Amino acid sequence: xxxxxxxxxxxxxxxxxxxxSGDVYxxxxxxxxxxxxxxxxxxxxxxxxxxxxxxxxxxxxxxxxTMHRKNAKIHLSFASFCDTQIRALQSVGxxxxxxxxxxxxxxxxxxxxxKAIETGSTRAQENFPRTLxxxxxxxxxxxxxxxxxKWKEGCLLLPASTLIRWLPQLISLFKSCPDSSCxxxxxxxLMLVHNDYPQAMYMAVRVMKNEIP
Numbered sequence: 001x002x003x004x005x006x007x008x009x010x011x012x013x014x015x016x017x018x019x020x021s022g023d024v025y026x027x028x029x030x031x032x033x034x035x036x037x038x039x040x041x042x043x044x045x046x047x048x049x050x051x052x053x054x055x056x057x058x059x060x061x062x063x064x065x066t067m068h069r070k071n072a073k074i075h076l077s078f079a080s081f082c083d084t085q086i087r088a089l090q091s092v093g094x095x096x097x098x099x100x101x102x103x104x105x106x107x108x109x110x111x112x113x114x115k116a117i118e119t120g121s122t123r124a125q126e127n128f129p130r131t132l133x134x135x136x137x138x139x140x141x142x143x144x145x146x147x148x149x150k151w152k153e154g155c156l157l158l159p160a161s162t163l164i165r166w167l168p169q170l171i172s173l174f175k176s177c178p179d180s181s182c183x184x185x186x187x188x189x190l191m192l193v194h195n196d197y198p199q200a201m202y203m204a205v206r207v208m209k210n211e212i213p
Contacts, residue, residue, distance in 0.1 A: 069119075069120065071115075071119045072115075072116045072119040072120050072121035072124065073116075073121070075112040075113070075115040075116035075119065075121070075124070076112070076113070076116040076121050076123060076124045078108070078112045079108075079109050079112035079113040079116060079124070079127075082105045082106075082108045082109040082112065083105075083109050083130065085100070085105045086102060086105045086106060086109060086134070089101075089102045089105070090102070103138060103141055103142065103143040103147070104143075106134045106137075106138055106143075106147055107143060107146065107147050107150060109130075109131070109134065110131050110134065110135075110147060110150050110151050110154065111150050111154060113127055113128070113130070113131060114131070114151070114154030114155060114157070114158065115154065117158055117162055118154070118157050118158055125162055128162075128163075128166055129166060129169055131151060132166075132169055132170070132173050134147075135147065135148060135151060135173070135182075136173070136176075139178060139182070145181065148181070148182050148185050149185070151185065152185040152186075152188060152189060155189040155192070156188065156189065156192060158192075160192050160193045160195070160196035160197060161196070161197075163189070163192070163193050164193060164197055164200050167190075167193060167200065167201065167204035168204055168207065168208060170186060170189060170190055170193075171190070171204060171205065171208050172208070173186050174186040174187065174190060
């Protein structure tokens, strides 16, 4: 809902953002209907345009909670779109006709899912383990370090409370890290949780060690 106190120009900007984000939502359905690579390109263009309008007017006076909800929907919608593309590429192999590789889609998925969590999407929180799954899958790929770095940066912007439920998975990832760089990335995310919830971290580690049934 638009804030009645907004200046007309600001209201127009918000309306434009909402329209663009609505286009993003509809694109996955368009792809499933046979839109192909044209839909991929159009989806990315609409996604970029919606976020640009949002960022340009983020400090102006329209309803902040509305802005956060819409931003979360934009990010979650595009993350879902990228995950659809990842699964499709995994089933057939190769690269999209628009030149987007599996690594490209994984990077965008991780970036946007974590942004959706940051802006308050509870649906996105449910999908956090998918980022861990993709980190492991991309290990050793040419863009692996870039994907890991984006994951760490995104996680460090999250409230620690959004990560507590996934402590067992994070600890498991920490224990299985194949090199020191990803080990450090996971350690930083675990420390984020530990700093705010040390007791939760202590209990999770004990459970992982089978000290608590």
